[in-house]
Amino acid sequence: QTAVNVLGGFSNQYQNAEIEKPFFEGLEEATDGAVSVRFRSIDELGLKGYDGFRQLQSGVFQVMEISPGYVAGDDPFVMGLDLPGIMPELDTNRAAIEAYRGPLAQRVREKFDGELLTIWPYPASMLFCSGELNSLSDLKGKKVRVFSPALNDLVSYFGASGVTLPFSEVYPSLQRGVVDCAIAASLSGYEAKWHEVTDTLFTLPLTWANQLHVANGEFWDGLPEDDRAALTTEFAKMEDEMWSVAEDATAQGIACNTGEGECTFGDAADMKLVEYSAEDEEKLIEAVNSVVLPGWAEDCDAAFGECSAIWNETVGAATGYSIE
């Protein structure tokens, strides 16, 4: 039997609590005892996630959930599957990810000796704002909490100023007006009770905050052939489950925050629901082309010469964008 230490995502996130944790805790049974799992959440251990790849390589954890946005400083290439604004639709996101999976897996293997096991999305991340926000151009002059350079570029393009804050400070900051808007997965925002301190939910998906599960390469290669095959099957099942709930969880998040539709997670709040318009989509495309893609491509090409060429062939082809 192989002992496996797993570092999961934040324990208060719906998919981590309902899918990831039970999955790993049931893995021993699912593999007929081939592995025994010790599962820990990132917040339980007081970790922040910025050195995810480094930690994976050090060998403490055999399998880790990694957020591309957090580790992009160590390799901007991972961020290629989660650039904000490029894929409002979940289906497009899936197509883009399928295209990027091969090159990303290769890159993660070469650079961090990691075996890429799954890629899956959180519910769509959207804007929670105090006051009115009827279109992206209303962002002008607002202070928006951002958590990545690309997101900062994006909101700055619309005349907003990006503010970085730790998650625990977002609620009080929204309430006190330190920031006017914050971006989070629809359901996470509901569970953090942001609906108590904001009025408007702007449903344009800015990112899907795609997550990875990565195994330590040495560990993975050392597994017996059968076990590796069994684990591959199990991880694929988990990944499918993550994808299948993403749409539903997004809708639940909207329903719970706004009361439009049935909320099964608790009492629905009454934020104003603002659907995005075709005009917003156009503006978003403009913003992506003028700031998000050039900004990221510059960093990424500096670290990895073929970066934007690979991206154009994969994510670019799937989403209709191209880096010049």
Next chain:
Amino acid sequence: MIETTTLAALYIALLVGLSLLGFHVAAVMAMLGVIGALLTFGPAVVMNIGGLAWSTSNDYLLVALPMFVLMGELLLRSGITDRLYNALSAWVRGVPGGLLHSNIFASAIFSATSGSSVATAATIGSVAMPNMTERGYNERLALGSIAAGGTLGILIPPSINLMIYGAITNTSVGRLFAAGVVPGVLMTILFSAVIVVWTRFDRASAGRGGTPAPMRERLVLLVDLLPILLIFAVVMGSLYSGFATATEAAALGTVAATGLAAARGRLNRAMLAEAFRSTIKVTGMVTLLIVAAFFLNFVLGLIGIPQAVAQWVDTVSTGPLMTLLLLICLYLVLGCFMETLSMLITTLPIVTPIVLQQGIDPVWFGIFVVIMCELSLVTPPVGMNLFVVQGIRKPGSDVRDVVLGAIPFALCMLVLVGLLIAAPVLATWLPDMLYG
């Protein structure tokens, strides 16, 4: 599971035991972490300490810590604090037990600008003690009131302990600070009540109050309260009016303190150098503890000790009340032997999951823990405020005077804990009102 709880007991025993042997507390924590890691997971875990140390020590929330320390230093070294005490004593000098009350009130007001209890006790104590002996106050009562008054430093915001609690448990520092206000005021009133009762039964203890200052002089002296009130208004006002986060409020307070020092003509190189040295020293001391604690926290969490202890408490405890009583006993015992910050930092990783699991409000619990920390500051044999106050006296004085003088005030703290358990709203009302 039994194995893991035994390990937890062993961990606490080693921590207390090795600390008592005079080892650096931070190094003891790190060493226990390294040994724990080597015994269970091998060297890979230890290799992680570099990344862990870096990510812990550039934590955005903790940046508020050095800035609050610096703010207090600037106020102290520009003489603003001394004048506050003198102004207060002019007002209460005529009342029975007069100056004793000004010890408490000056501590409470100074606490609103200082994040540390030791600093509060040292500051108020060094200004107050000469006056006390001169006027024939009961020495024990005087010493006790200074030692206890100083503990308010970490209950009344800003508070280093609440900030660290917020960082470790991921609780909003703004809410925690708000939650400390009402219990802080209550504690001040309780302390004053102790003085009233004591001096009523032992009239000689109240000293020669001295003639009250003329009203005109008293009114003039009120001006000396303004700088402290201004700092409080800047820090708390910016925090709650939507101006700033905790870190930013600390920065605004520091800037205001610099301005006040300059206005008093005390802003010069020697004074700044002294404030900087002190700030860096305190910051280094606290941060080394925090880095060691985060590493230990990581190892313990990996082994599963907090989870096992939480499970154990769950089986022996019949509910939140029972859990809190157990925790009061634990903190009373640890508080006798451990330094306050190390106690806070080493227990939170184990205690917090238990408390959250029982549905106890994390903001309320932050206040509970900080009052237990205050208590540990005045319980022998290891009580920092006792030491500080003792240090101010003539060499060769008996430390038992301080200990005995502090006992009635320590009982007050337990009374306040009881009140908080009976009426949690005392802590939660203000943050709920401010934050909804």
Next chain:
Amino acid sequence: MRKLLDIVTIVAGAGFLGLAFLTAYEVLSRKLFNHSLAGVDEIGGYIYAIGAAVGFTAAYVANAHIRINLIVARFPALVRLVLNVLSHAILLAFALLLTWRGGAQWLRSYELGAVSPTPLGTKLVYPQGIWLVALACFTLVIAARLVRALAKIPGEGGIAAAARDLDIDDVSAETQAELTSLKRRQSPEGL
């Protein structure tokens, strides 16, 4: 050596004052002109990490790292010497571990060309490099003090002297410093 440490300490402290002004400027400009300087919080993080690392040494030299002087003070010199040497040796090991692993962290940042995942995109080798130097100094200062104390053992009364060198400061030293500072403040000309 002490002079240098003192200067570095004061510079690090001045860093916090500078940070306070920068942050205050950020808050006011955000509130009044709706303009946000991105990254002040990140710079604050670096100033804190570096200031704290300098503080490790400053606190060590001032005997300010927390040790409990409850029973050790009552022991005879030889026992105190053994405990004191152990105590400083364990701290040395901790400092060494931090420096070694901090160095590995820096090296990896260098290999990866790592930047902070924030709007500033700071090259991590710079702040981590300064931090690492401060950690290395902390290690060296502990080692030097330990060696100097041990070297005293062979002489006459050497055990007592060595034990005293590594002893825990009781709180009175700090209180004395406060009192001196108070006297100076209350003298007519102030500081």
